[in-house]
Amino acid sequence: MRIFSTSSYLKISILVALAFVPTLAYADDDRGFSTAATLGWLAIGCGTAANLSLVIFKMIKKMPVMKLVGGSGTSQSLTSMYQPVLNFHIMLNSVGFFAGLSHGFMLIRGLDYISLSLAIVMTVSMISGIILKFTSGRNLKFFSRLVHGQAILAALLVTLVVLHVITRWHHGIIMHFI
Amino acid sequence: MKIYSYILMAFVILATSAPTLALAQYENEGGDQGSTMILIIFSLTLYVTISAILGVVGYSVWKVYKIRRKAAKMRAA
Numbered sequence: 001m002r003i004f005s006t007s008s009y010l011k012i013s014i015l016v017a018l019a020f021v022p023t024l025a026y027a028d029d030d031r032g033f034s035t036a037a038t039l040g041w042l043a044i045g046c047g048t049a050a051n052l053s054l055v056i057f058k059m060i061k062k063m064p065v066m067k068l069v070g071g072s073g074t075s076q077s078l079t080s081m082y083q084p085v086l087n088f089h090i091m092l093n094s095v096g097f098f099a100g101l102s103h104g105f106m107l108i109r110g111l112d113y114i115s116l117s118l119a120i121v122m123t124v125s126m127i128s129g130i131i132l133k134f135t136s137g138r139n140l141k142f143f144s145r146l147v148h149g150q151a152i153l154a155a156l157l158v159t160l161v162v163l164h165v166i167t168r169w170h171h172g173i174i175m176h177f178i
Numbered sequence: 179m180k181i182y183s184y185i186l187m188a189f190v191i192l193a194t195s196a197p198t199l200a201l202a203q204y205e206n207e208g209g210d211q212g213s214t215m216i217l218i219i220f221s222l223t224l225y226v227t228i229s230a231i232l233g234v235v236g237y238s239v240w241k242v243y244k245i246r247r248k249a250a251k252m253r254a255a
Contacts, residue, residue, distance in 0.1 A: 112220065113220040113221050113223045113224045114220065114223055116224055117223050117224050117226075117227035117228075120224075120227055120228065120231065121227060121231070124231050124234075139242050139246065142241075142242055142245070143238050143239065143241075143242045146234075146237070146238035146241055146242070147234055147235060147238045150234045150237075150238075152230055152233070152234055153230075153231075153234060156227060156230055160223075160227070163223075
């Protein structure tokens with residue numbers, strides 16, 4: 001069974017290569033802890049921008065044509081804009097995921113249950129997103145669309161990010177570097 | 179609204195409230211003391227996360243299976 005095409009393998013390799021981009025910043029800095037905290041904020045920022053943009057776009061797209069300024073012309077231009085917005089979502093989420101991954105590896109000594117839960121939820125979302133983007137199998141595509149779009153995963157992710165920031169803040173790790 | 183929507187909503191509330199409960203307990207007990215109670219509640223976060231993910235995956239598999247079965251029935255008819 002052929003799941004991915006050759007160009008898809010190339011795209012996956014590029015996405016995996018993104019993992020090494022944030023670690024370059026770590027190599028040049030002897031204050032590794034500060035870099036790690038910055039990477040964490042970078043991951044949160046990328047994730048927020050990537051997901052909010054897609055959610056807002058989908059909300060506008062679902063609005064009735066009559067309510068849109070410009071009517072059917074705007075509706076048509078929104079349809080053509082979907083692919084760039086989706087690419088932006090994928091790109092920013094990939095950068096955010098790998099920044100978060102590097103942040104996690106750098107601060108692995110401080111691993112707790114919330115951080116581990118956050119890493120698991122992020123990985124599941126990322127894997128389902130990759131499968132959704134690159135698979136051509138109908139069943140697998142439908143399955144990954146269901147997993148990727150579940151409200152419970154989004155709610156869990158937001159809650160865990162907030163709790164992770166609050167608990168780390170409490171430990172004084174971030175406070176020390178601000 | 180179907181019954182599984184209510185179950186899913188209850189699951190979302192449980193999944194999001196369990197970590198918040200852990201944090202409340204953590205703040206309540208000072209945070210610096212290594213209480214086993216806090217550890218147990220914090221570990222609950224991980225179990226809730228894993229069960230939520232398994233639930234989502236199971237629900238998605240069941241949905242795909244249901245659609246496949248429906249399509250097979252329509253083809254046979």
